Amino acid sequence: MNNGQTDTAVLVAMLSERAFVNVRLALAADAHQWQLHHGQVTLDDDTPVEERVWRYSTATFLELPLPGPTAAALLQGDDQDVDGIRVAPSGPPSSSASTYRLRGQEQRGRVITPWPRTEWTINRDTNTPQPGNDLLIGDGPSFLNFDQALSAFLYQRPHDSNADRSQLWRIVKPQRAGWLEKITIGPDLLTADVVGDALDGAVLELSWAAGNQPQPIDGAGTYRFPLPHGLAHDSLLMLRHEDQWLDWRHFPAPTYGRARDASVVWEQPGPELDILLANGEGKYLECKRGVPEGDSRKKMLKTIAAFASRDGGTVLIGVSDDLQIVGLPEKPTVDKQELAVVGMIRDCVEPAPPYESRVIDHDGKKVLAIEVSAGGQMYAYRDRDSQRPEFFIRVGPNTVPARHPEIAAGFRQAPAAVTL
Template identity: 80%
Template sequence: MANNGQTDVAVLVAMLSERAAVNVRLALVADVQQWQLHHGQVTLDDDTPVAERFWRYSTVSFLELSLPGATVAALLRGDEQDIHGLHVVAPGPPASSASTSRLRGQQEWARVATPWPRTEWTINRDANTPQPDHGVLVGDGPSFLNFDQALSAFLHQRPHDSNAGRSDLWRIVLPQRAGWLSQITIGPDLLKAVVDGEALDGAVLELSGAADNQLQPVDGAGIYRFPLLNGLAHDSLLMLRREDQWLDWRSFPAPAYGRARDASVVWERSGPELDLLLANGEGQHLECKREVPEGDSRKKMLKTIAAFASQDGGTVLIGVQDDLQIVGLPERPNVDKQVLAVVGMIRDNLEPMPPYETRVIDHDGKKILAVEVSGGGQMYAYRNQHRPEFPEFYVRVGPNTVPARHHEIATGFRQAPAVITF
C-alpha cells in the first residue's frame, strides 16, 4: 500500500458494509427538521469497545456509539439515516474519492497519535457548507463557549486550538497492529528496540545509515539490540518490515526540541541527543548562546523565542557558542538562578506567554540550558519596555531572526484561536 494517495469512496463503502459494527463519533448541526453531518470519525477497531457518549444542545449534537457498518456506509454514500433518534443527512453530493495516508506508530496527525501504525482516509467538507453557530452551548452535556471548543473536547479531550476547526467531513481510521516499535532506547554505543505485534512471522528489523546497515530476523515480540560502534548517525533509519512492505519505522534526524516528541524514543544519555541536534548547526529551529544574555543583548534571544513560537517551534541552547563548541553554563550564578532569569525575561517581554519549557542537559560534566519553544499557532510579540505601545513581531528565516512582514503578521492572527488584545 502506498503511504499517500487517493482511494475511491466506493471502496470504503464496500469495506464498511462488510463490517457488523464500527465505532463512530459524529458532530451534527441542526438544520430545520433534521441534523446535518458536520464531521464523522470512524474507527475500524474490533478490539476496542466504544464508550457511548451523547451531548445534545439546541443547535448541535455530538454522538459516540457503535453502529452497523451498513448504516455508516449508507451515510458515507450520501443516504439519509436515522441514528439515535435523530434524522441525519450528509451535506452536498457525496465525494468520489478520499485522501489516503499511511502513518507510522506514534506519528501525530490531526491531533491524534497511536502506538501502532494506522491508515487514515479523509474526505473534505464542501467549502460552501454552512458553519455551525458559534454561540454558547448549554444543554444535555458539558457547557462550552462555542462549537469549536466542544468539538475539540469531544474528539480529543484537549482544549481548542487553531487546528481544532476540522475541514474534513469524514475521517476513517484503520489500526494496523501486525507489528510496531513500542520503544527505542538510544545510548552512546547501543540501540535497543522493543518490538510488539500480532503477526510478526517473516519480519526483519533493519538499522540503516549512509555508511552502515544491520539486519536482524524478528522471531516474535521482544527486545532487539544493535551495537553502535561510532554512535548513532544522524541519518539513521530503524525499519520493521516484511519483504518489501514496512510495518513500522523510526528515523533519527536532529531532534526537534520544542516540538512534539516521539514518546517511543528514549535517549539513555543526553549526549547523543545533543550531538545530533548540533550536527546540522544553527538554523530554522536552533539558536545557540554562550551564556544567559544580560542588558540590551537579551532582545536578540527574546525575539528569536517569539519567532519560534510564531512559527513551528525551535530551541535556544544556552551554554553553546556560535561555533557549536559546548562550553556549559558558568558556575556562578547557580543553574537554578540562570533558569529563573530566562523565565523572568520571557514573562516580562513576550506577549502572550509563548508555549515553552526549560530543560537542563548534562553533557560530559557541562550543563546546557535548553529553552524548548513550541509553535503556538498564532503570532507572539516582543514588548520593548521602553516603547510598550509598539509590539514587535518576528519570524525565523534559516539561522536568522528577522522582522515579520505585514502579510505574515496578518496570517498569524487569522490562524490564532483567540483575538489577542495589546
C-alpha cells in the same frame, strides 16, 4: 504506498462488512435539519467505545458504536437515523479519499498513536456553510462556539483552527501487526522493544549511510544493536516484513520544540545534542553562549515568540555561535540560570508560550534547552518599558517582524488573542 487516493466505494464496502464501527459525529443544525459537519470512524475491535452525547439547540456531538452499514450509508451521502436524530450529509459524496499510512508516534491532525495506522480523509465542499459562533449551552459542557466544542469533544484539547477545519470524514484503521514500542539510544548501544500481533518472518534493520545491520524477529521482545561509534547521523530503524514496512523511526537532527517522540529515549543526551548541532542553526534552532542580557536578551525572547507562533523550535544556551558546546558558567548555579530564563519568558512573551526547559549534560558541560512547541496562534514579545506588543516569525535562521497579513492570520487561528 505511504499516501495516495482511495476510491470512496472501497471505503463504503469496507464499512458495510463490519457489524459495528466506533464513530464520533459533529452535527450542526440549520433551519430544517441536522447536517453532518464532521465524522470520525475508528476501525478498531480492540478498543471499546466510550458512549457520549452532548446536545445543544444548534449542535450535537455523538460518540457511539454504529452499525457498519449505517456508517457506510452516511459516507456515500444518504440520510440516516442516528440516536434518534435524522442526519443529513453535507453536500454530494466525494468520489475519493486521501490516504495516509503513518508510522507509530507520528502526528497527523492532533492525533498520535503508539502503533502505526492508516487514515483516510475526505474534505467537505468549500461552499458548505460553517457553524455559527453562538455560545453552546445545553446537555453537555458549555463552550464559546462550535469549534471549541468540536476540539474538546474529539481531542480533549483547546481549539486549533488547523484541525478538522476542512475535513468532512476521517477514517482510522490501526495497524498492529508489529511496532516499535520503545527505542533506547545510548552512547554505544541501541535497544528496541518490539511488540505486535503478526511478527513471524519480520526483520528489524538499522541502516545508515555506510552500512546496515539486519536482525530476524522471532516474536515480541527486546533487540539490540551495538553502536561502536555511536548512532550515525541520518540512521533509519526499520521493522519490516519482506518489502512491506510495519513500523520505523528515523534519526536525523532532532527537531526540538515540536512533538517529541515518546517512544525514543536518549539514555545519554550527549549524542542527541551532537546530532542536533550537526545541521547548525536554522529555522528551528537558535544558540546562545550564555544567559543573554540587553539586546541579546530581546533577540532570544523574540525568537521564542516566533517559534511559538509557527512551527516550534529550540534555544540552546551554553553553545557558542560557531556551535561549540561551552556549557553554562558555574556561577550562578544552573538552577538559577534556568529560573532567570523562565522569568524572562513569563515577563515578556504573551500569552504564555508552550515550552519546556531542560538541562542537558554533555561531557560534563551543561546546556540549557528551551524547547518551544507550536502554539497555533500568534505570540507577542512585549517590551517591559514600552509595553508595546511586537510579533515575529522565523525565516530560515533569522527572526523577522511578522507582516500584517501574517499577524491577522495568526489571530484567526485562536479565539483568545493577545490584548493589544
